[in-house]
Amino acid sequence: MNKLSAAINKKERFRLTVTQKRDLMGWVFVSPFVLGFLLLFLGIFIDSLRFSFMDVNLLTQGGFSEKFIGLDNYHQILRVDPNFNKQLYGAVQNMLFDIPIIVMYSLFIAVLLNMKMKGRGIFRAIFFVPVILATGIIDKADLSNSIMNAYQSIPGLDTGASIVTESAGGMFSNLELKKYMFQMLDFSPALVNITVGAAENIFAVINSSGVQILIFLAGLQAISSSIYESAKIEGCSAWECFWKITFPLISPLILVNIIYSIIDSFTGSKNQIMHSITNAMKLGQYGTASAMAWIYFLVAAVFLVVIGFFVSRFVFYQNRE
Amino acid sequence: MRAKYLNLHAINGLFWSVIRYLLLIGLAFLILYPLLVKLSNSFMSPQDLIDGTVRFIPRQFTWFNYKTVIEYTSFFKGLSNTFGISFLSGIIQMLVCTMVGYGLARFNFKGKSVIFSLVVLTILIPPQTYMISLYMKFSFFDLFGLMSTFTGGTVRLMDSMWPMAILSMIGFGFKNGLYILIMRQYFKGIPKELEEAAYVDGSGLFRTFSMIILPLSFSMMITIFVFSFSWQWTDSFYSSMFFSQFKLLSNSLLVGFEGLMLEGATLGLKHGQPLTATLTNTMSLLVVIPLIIVYLFAQKYLVEGIEHSGIVG
Numbered sequence: 061m062n063k064l065s066a067a068i069n070k071k072e073r074f075r076l077t078v079t080q081k082r083d084l085m086g087w088v089f090v091s092p093f094v095l096g097f098l099l100l101f102l103g104i105f106i107d108s109l110r111f112s113f114m115d116v117n118l119l120t121q122g123g124f125s126e127k128f129i130g131l132d133n134y135h136q137i138l139r140v141d142p143n144f145n146k147q148l149y150g151a152v153q154n155m156l157f158d159i160p161i162i163v164m165y166s167l168f169i170a171v172l173l174n175m176k177m178k179g180r181g182i183f184r185a186i187f188f189v190p191v192i193l194a195t196g197i198i199d200k201a202d203l204s205n206s207i208m209n210a211y212q213s214i215p216g217l218d219t220g221a222s223i224v225t226e227s228a229g230g231m232f233s234n235l236e237l238k239k240y241m242f243q244m245l246d247f248s249p250a251l252v253n254i255t256v257g258a259a260e261n262i263f264a265v266i267n268s269s270g271v272q273i274l275i276f277l278a279g280l281q282a283i284s285s286s287i288y289e290s291a292k293i294e295g296c297s298a299w300e301c302f303w304k305i306t307f308p309l310i311s312p313l314i315l316v317n318i319i320y321s322i323i324d325s326f327t328g329s330k331n332q333i334m335h336s337i338t339n340a341m342k343l344g345q346y347g348t349a350s351a352m353a354w355i356y357f358l359v360a361a362v363f364l365v366v367i368g369f370f371v372s373r374f375v376f377y378q379n380r381e
Numbered sequence: 382m383r384a385k386y387l388n389l390h391a392i393n394g395l396f397w398s399v400i401r402y403l404l405l406i407g408l409a410f411l412i413l414y415p416l417l418v419k420l421s422n423s424f425m426s427p428q429d430l431i432d433g434t435v436r437f438i439p440r441q442f443t444w445f446n447y448k449t450v451i452e453y454t455s456f457f458k459g460l461s462n463t464f465g466i467s468f469l470s471g472i473i474q475m476l477v478c479t480m481v482g483y484g485l486a487r488f489n490f491k492g493k494s495v496i497f498s499l500v501v502l503t504i505l506i507p508p509q510t511y512m513i514s515l516y517m518k519f520s521f522f523d524l525f526g527l528m529s530t531f532t533g534g535t536v537r538l539m540d541s542m543w544p545m546a547i548l549s550m551i552g553f554g555f556k557n558g559l560y561i562l563i564m565r566q567y568f569k570g571i572p573k574e575l576e577e578a579a580y581v582d583g584s585g586l587f588r589t590f591s592m593i594i595l596p597l598s599f600s601m602m603i604t605i606f607v608f609s610f611s612w613q614w615t616d617s618f619y620s621s622m623f624f625s626q627f628k629l630l631s632n633s634l635l636v637g638f639e640g641l642m643l644e645g646a647t648l649g650l651k652h653g654q655p656l657t658a659t660l661t662n663t664m665s666l667l668v669v670i671p672l673i674i675v676y677l678f679a680q681k682y683l684v685e686g687i688e689h690s691g692i693v694g
Contacts, residue, residue, distance in 0.1 A: 079489075085586055086488025090496055093481045093561065096551020097499055104514040105506070169408070172401060181680055186409040188676050189416070189669070191608070197615045198665050201634050266411055271608070275563060278604040282570070282597075312566040319501070320559060327507050338509050346513065353510035360505055377569050 112350035133351035144352065147332045148359060155325040155363065158265070162321050163314065166269040170276030171306070184277070190270030194324075268324060272317040279313040280306070308376040315375050319368060326360040416669065423447065423663040427656055446663040453660075454633035456667065463614055463630045464671075466545055471610035473549035474557055475602050481552055482564025483594060487576075497565070504558035508618055516622055519544045544623045545613070555612050555619060560605045567601045568594070603682045611672045630668045637661055 087094070112133055114126040137144050173184055193199070283306065291301055327334060333356055340349035418437075426441040450456065485497055522538045538544050548554045552561060575597070579589040595602070613619075620629050638660040 082586065083488045083490045086484045086490040086493065089480050089484025089488065092477050092550060093500065093552040094496060096548075096553050097503075100518065100548075100551060101503060101553060104511040104518070107514045108506075108510050172405060175401070177398065177401070181677070183405050183409060184680055185673055185677055186412055188607075189412050189673070192611050192615055192669055192672050194612075197617050197631050197634060198669070200617065201637070201661050201665050263411065266408060274604055274607070278601045279567065279570070281600045282567070309570065312570045313563075316563055316566045319562065323504050323559075327505070334507060334509070337507060341509055341512065350510055353507050357506055361502075364501065364505065 108350050109354065111346050112354050114347050116346040116350075117344070129347070133347045134355070136348060137352055137355065144333075144336065147336065148356070151326060151331055151333055151356075152359065152363065155322060158268070158325055159318060159321045161265055162269045162272060163317050165265055166272035166317065167276055167310070167314070169269070170273050170280060171302070173273070173277060174280045187273055188270060190267045191274060192270075193267055194270055194328075199330075264330075268321075268328070271320060271324075275313055275317055275320075276310065279310050283309050311375045312377060315368070315371050318371055319364060322360070322364055322367060326356070416666065419662040419666050422659055423666055425659070427659075446659055447667075450638075450660055450663045450667060453638065454630075454664065455628055456630075456633075459628040459630045459633050460671065462628050466542055466620075466629070467610045467613040469542060470545045470549040470554050470613050471606045473546065474552075474554050474560060474609040475606040477550060477552050478557060478560035478564050478605055479595070479598065479602055481561045483568050483590065485561070485565040486568035487573075500552075500558045500561050500565075502558075503553065504556065504562070512618075512622065519623065538623075540624055540627045545619065548619075549609075554609065555616050556608070560609065563605065564598070564601065567598060571597060599682065603679055607676060607679050610675065614672055615668065634661070634664050634668055638664075 111126070113128060113130060115129050115132075117125045169187060173180065173187060287305055287309075288301060291305060296304065325331070333352070337349050337352050337356070340346075340352060421437045421439065423446050424442055424444075425439040426443040426445065481500075485493060485500070519538045522543075538547075545554065549557070552558070571594075575593055576589050579593050584592065615631055617631050617635055620631050621635070624632065638657040
């Protein structure tokens with residue numbers, strides 16, 4: 061009996077088609093990631109999930125103690141903490157509002173930068189600057205600068221203060237500083253927010269679309285110009301060319317950029333919830349921080365899956381599968 | 382009639398190119414403005430900085446800020462270290478992500494969708510949440526407990542290039558999941574016929590990958606390299622975690638100049654204290670400028686897309 065099934069198995073395996081055999085090679089290609097996931101990330105991932113159900117305390121002699129407290133962390137965040145729900149709602153709202161703007165803007169700019177014109181290289185270099193700034197390190201330096209200046213400007217630097225402050229972060233750091241101060245002094249930031257918000261949003265869109273522009277640019281490079289040539293011969297206008305050729309061919313990367321924008325908006329350095337998580341970490345509340353991160357992660361994942369699902373129906377792949 | 386049409390055409394073209402330039406210049410100005418202010422600021426002497434009448438063009442041009450910053454942060458050491466680490470992880474991440482992306486785009490093995498969702502998951506989880514675990518992993522580095530059985534202890538990998546190299550190799554460097562995602566989508570967009578033609582001609586899987594796919598995706602790979610290089614360059618998360626002794630530019634920038642005292646630079650602040658904000662500005666510039674130069678070089682290859690790879694057309 062056993063022998064028979066083994067023989068059948070063997071036959072079955074023998075019957076693998078060429079494509080199926082080839083598909084098994086896929087594992088070779090993804091193996092670095094899979095190995096890394098099993099060796100490193102899985103443990104970290106499980107730890108983080110475990111921490112969210114525990115009261116974790118760092119011990120002075122190194123290492124940490126943990127105590128199981130069930131859903132208390134989650135209860136604390138969702139029911140007791142007055143800010144978290146509000147921040148979560150705000151984060152989702154921002155994300156939904158910003159993503160269409162960012163993706164359209166970056167596609168538009170990428171198409172512009174892909175055209176033949178003088179000084180293209182310089183413009184591309186300039187539009188690359190936001191990619192560098194996207195990690196937030198310059199922002200961080202500027203913020204500490206603004207605070208420093210607020211201190212330094214107190215004794216008799218009235219004339220210079222504004223200039224130095226301005227130089228700290230450019231156009232908007234004045235407003236940033238005011239906002240910061242108002243929040244520190246417990247002023248309602250609502251009024252400040254409205255004025256700052258209008259000006260800042262343009263700036264925010266520009267600064268958070270550097271990556272997307274570069275991805276689109278590389279994608280546009282890959283579209284063969286022979287397609288455009290033959291379309292032109294057929295009498296295709298620039299407008300038609302864009303919608304009938306560029307748009308479908310770039311659509312896989314539109315999906316990437318939407319996914320990236322969602323993730324960036326959720327996990328970016330400007331996000332308030334990320335601040336709460338980092339702060340909780342700094343205060344040593346690892347349990348609370350992990351729980352926050354998990355709630356946040358699940359919310360982000362839901363949006364990612366829903367939006368990704370709908371968008372991917374409109375993505376055009378050249379391969380018929 | 383024909384001349385008139387051509388004329389209209391030319392005017393139309395001119396009109397659009399003017400609009401295009403206006404738009405691009407306007408946006409470029411918005412992007413560059415903070416950097417320009419920093420630039421003019423960095424050449425100003427302390428007298429200029431507190432003088433309200435001096436704007437943008439320094440009255441007393443000085444290299445003082447640059448000299449101080451370069452000396453205080455041992456800039457060139459930090460520069461070479463940062464360059465080394467960024468280059469290393471850029472290259473490794475580029476290769477690994479291309480491979481994994483290809484694997485996800487072109488093969489229909491079982492469990493592919495699971496692996497794909499895991500990739501997205503790794504980008505989605507805020508790195509702050511696994512900071513402690515990651516730190517522990519690399520402070521007491523071990524492979525399945527193999528090392529402690531043979532050499533009798535774990536290895537401390539802090540302040541070496543190993544953590545970044547290992548993380549890059551297994552696809553968990555800074556935003557690595559994103560690169561895999563980009564490559565996967567990119568490969569999905571490339572027509573399969575190219576590879577099929579190669580198979581028909583008797584080329585094997587790996588040969589096809591290296592001879593057809595890699596040249597084809599050169600511009601995308603350079604993009605990935607540029608991303609990972611510049612993000613590693615300005616990363617403060619991993620670098621402050623792994624490198625406390627090792628000099629890196631991002632760490633020097635974030636530590637700042639607050640405690641710095643200088644002879645003869647007093648300005649009615651604390652005694653002997655320079656205007657630290659200006660120094661931080663100068664340092665930000667010094668961090669950003671090498672990246673822009675690298676980008677200008679890489680750009681040359683970015684522009685050469687599929688046309689120059691000699692496969693299509």
